[in-house]
Amino acid sequence: MGESVKDLLLVLLLFLLSLWYLSHSATRLDRLHHRVETSWANLDGLLQRRAAVALEIARSTISDPATSLILTAAAHQAREANVQDRSMAESGLSGALGLLLHDEISSTAFIEKDLMRELSELTDKIRVAIALHVDAVNRTQSVRKKFVFRVFRLAGRAPLPVTYEFEADVL
Amino acid sequence: MITQALRIGIVCPYGWDTPGGVQNHIRDLAEYLIAKGHYVSVLAPVIDEDSVPDYVVSAGKPISIPYNGAVARVLFGPIAFARVRSWISSGSFDLLHLHEPAIPSISLLACWAAEGPMVGTFHAAAKKQKVIYAIGPILEPLIEKLSARIAVSEAARSTLTEHLDTDAVVIPNGIYAKRFAHGERVEKWSGNTIGFIGRFEEPRKGLQILLDALPIIARFAPDVRVLVAGPGDSEKVLEDIDMQLRHRFEFLGRISEKEKADLMASIALYVAPNTGGESFGIILAEALAGGSAVVASDIPAFDSLLGHGEFGALFPTENPQELAKIVIDLLREPDKRRALAAKGKTHAQRFDWDVVAEEIFSVYEMSMVGGATVRLASENRAWNRFSTTEWGNQ
Numbered sequence: 053m054g055e056s057v058k059d060l061l062l063v064l065l066l067f068l069l070s071l072w073y074l075s076h077s078a079t080r081l082d083r084l085h086h087r088v089e090t091s092w093a094n095l096d097g098l099l100q101r102r103a104a105v106a107l108e109i110a111r112s113t114i115s116d117p118a119t120s121l122i123l124t125a126a127a128h129q130a131r132e133a134n135v136q137d138r139s140m141a142e143s144g145l146s147g148a149l150g151l152l153l154h155d156e157i158s159s160t161a162f163i164e165k166d167l168m169r170e171l172s173e174l175t176d177k178i179r180v181a182i183a184l185h186v187d188a189v190n191r192t193q194s195v196r197k198k199f200v201f202r203v204f205r206l207a208g209r210a211p212l213p214v215t216y217e218f219e220a221d222v223l
Numbered sequence: 224m225i226t227q228a229l230r231i232g233i234v235c236p237y238g239w240d241t242p243g244g245v246q247n248h249i250r251d252l253a254e255y256l257i258a259k260g261h262y263v264s265v266l267a268p269v270i271d272e273d274s275v276p277d278y279v280v281s282a283g284k285p286i287s288i289p290y291n292g293a294v295a296r297v298l299f300g301p302i303a304f305a306r307v308r309s310w311i312s313s314g315s316f317d318l319l320h321l322h323e324p325a326i327p328s329i330s331l332l333a334c335w336a337a338e339g340p341m342v343g344t345f346h347a348a349a350k351k352q353k354v355i356y357a358i359g360p361i362l363e364p365l366i367e368k369l370s371a372r373i374a375v376s377e378a379a380r381s382t383l384t385e386h387l388d389t390d391a392v393v394i395p396n397g398i399y400a401k402r403f404a405h406g407e408r409v410e411k412w413s414g415n416t417i418g419f420i421g422r423f424e425e426p427r428k429g430l431q432i433l434l435d436a437l438p439i440i441a442r443f444a445p446d447v448r449v450l451v452a453g454p455g456d457s458e459k460v461l462e463d464i465d466m467q468l469r470h471r472f473e474f475l476g477r478i479s480e481k482e483k484a485d486l487m488a489s490i491a492l493y494v495a496p497n498t499g500g501e502s503f504g505i506i507l508a509e510a511l512a513g514g515s516a517v518v519a520s521d522i523p524a525f526d527s528l529l530g531h532g533e534f535g536a537l538f539p540t541e542n543p544q545e546l547a548k549i550v551i552d553l554l555r556e557p558d559k560r561r562a563l564a565a566k567g568k569t570h571a572q573r574f575d576w577d578v579v580a581e582e583i584f585s586v587y588e589m590s591m592v593g594g595a596t597v598r599l600a601s602e603n604r605a606w607n608r609f610s611t612t613e614w615g616n617q
Contacts, residue, residue: 079601081362083338087370092591097592177585180392184371184589187390191367194388 078206084192088213091185103127112153122148189213228260232316234269235330237363238285238296255580268298297328307332317595334365339597340405340590343369348378348502355386356396370590376503378523396503397579403512406488415447418490429496435543443551451477487513516564534570541570
């Protein structure tokens with residue numbers, strides 16, 4: 053076998069290997085984007101449910117008119133906010149709910165225990181959901197910054213996921 | 224909300240028939256989920272296939288290899304990989320729960336072979352080693368396939384962050400708190416007694432620290448006795464103990480869960496002088512649930528389990544003098560001891576399976592958003608077609 057044929061085979065092999073590597077990397081990135089989307093869908097669903105619970109609390113006998121007003125306003129803002137304002141609106145709702153929860157510790161006479169339990173369960177889940185989503189976003193961002201992913205535009209036209217600014221401690 | 228029964232596949236990286244924290248955790252979790260009406264299949268390396276429960280599927284015999292300073296019974300290789308793949312493709316699982324997917328064993332293989340909703344639980348806590356720079360690039364693309372990562376403690380979580388630059392949700396290990404809550408007080412184990420459970424021959428369990436502290440303790444509490452339970456050669460340990468102290472020791476050997484609960488209800492203090500290598504410290508949670516006051520070394524896992532000293536007393540690691548001081552103080556003041564034990568018992572409910580398994584299940588639900596189920600990964604499909612099922616159906 054001539055030297056040139058050997059070289060050619062070697063080049064071909066390297067070419068195939070790099071093709072495989074690129075396709076593998078593209079799959080990897082695709083999976084990450086998918087994770088960002090599903091974790092966001094999960095978080096979004098939980099936040100919507102929290103807003104619904106907040107509205108229900110506002111209508112119930114637990115809260116006084118002033119708290120009701122604040123809660124209703126915050127819940128509506130959270131539901132209607134666009135992507136940019138979402139985190140601020142959700143933090144606002146967290147704050148309003150926080151007021152109510154702190155109040156509740158002092159006053160023992162409240163009837164709607166179920167609602168409050170649902171709220172605290174939701175809060176726990178939201179905390180986990182935020183962690184999952186933030187991790188997926190960070191991971192995707194760091195992979196997309198890598199050389200191979202940028203040069204070969206493996207992300208295609210998928211928008212760069214943005215970190216959602218949650219104040220976890222407000223929850 | 225998902226209310227229908229799920230098909231859950233759990234992968235255990237270590238030999239099912241060797242005792243260990245990860246195996247116990249998986250067994251309890253699997254049995255809890257089955258009792259809730261879910262279908263659970265556990266894939267694990269197994270030595271004796273006739274002795275495993277129905278829900279365990281053998282992936283082959285484990286291989287003993289040295290890993291991270293201990294001998295690990297793990298399993299890998301082409302035949303194991305074929306079994307993992309056939310288990311995944313025939314199981315039609317809604318979700319996979321992989322334990323220790325960063326250890327070279329079948330969890331890692333499953334993580335490679337599958338795609339879809341996957342949850343990984345990280346148990347180990349270790350210091351950062353240089354080797355991670357070499358294996359990190361191999362592990363990272365695999366670990367990021369997991370839809371959610373769980374760490375059993377803050378120590379395990381920081382290990383994960385340092386090693387693989389990824390975050391995890393902390394959900395502690397579970398115990399059946401109710402089983403420990405009703406231990407019966409045994410007369411011969413009560414009095415000024417100190418309990419110690421574990422493989423006492425392993426230096427990292429710290430029995431030596433307790434031995435060094437004992438002469439000081441005995442000076443102030445002349446009737447103090449130490450009850451040691453766990454597998455090991457007690458004769459050999461006794462030989463090394465000072466003649467004056469030997470009569471204070473009682474070795475109980477391996478004890479049953481019931482005896483463990485009785486022991487925790489009887490002793491004055493449970494002492495955990497471990498010097499390191501612990502990620503969670505399940506025995507402390509059990510001691511607290513059993514109503515015993517706990518004194519432990521301040522290694523990160525114990526420090527966080529005991530709420531920085533709120534639910535049990537802490538002493539500086541490998542410091543027998545400090546340990547003695549705290550033990551004497553607590554033995555002399557029964558009221559203080561009882562208050563500490565009571566606080567600890569309430570805290571231990573946090574580790575009950577009813578709480579822990581629900582938290583794990585809610586992570587399952589979050590991973591399943593999107594409706595996809597577990598299947599073989601697309602990049603392995605060519606390989607799957609190529610290798611067909613000649614090994615897989617064994």
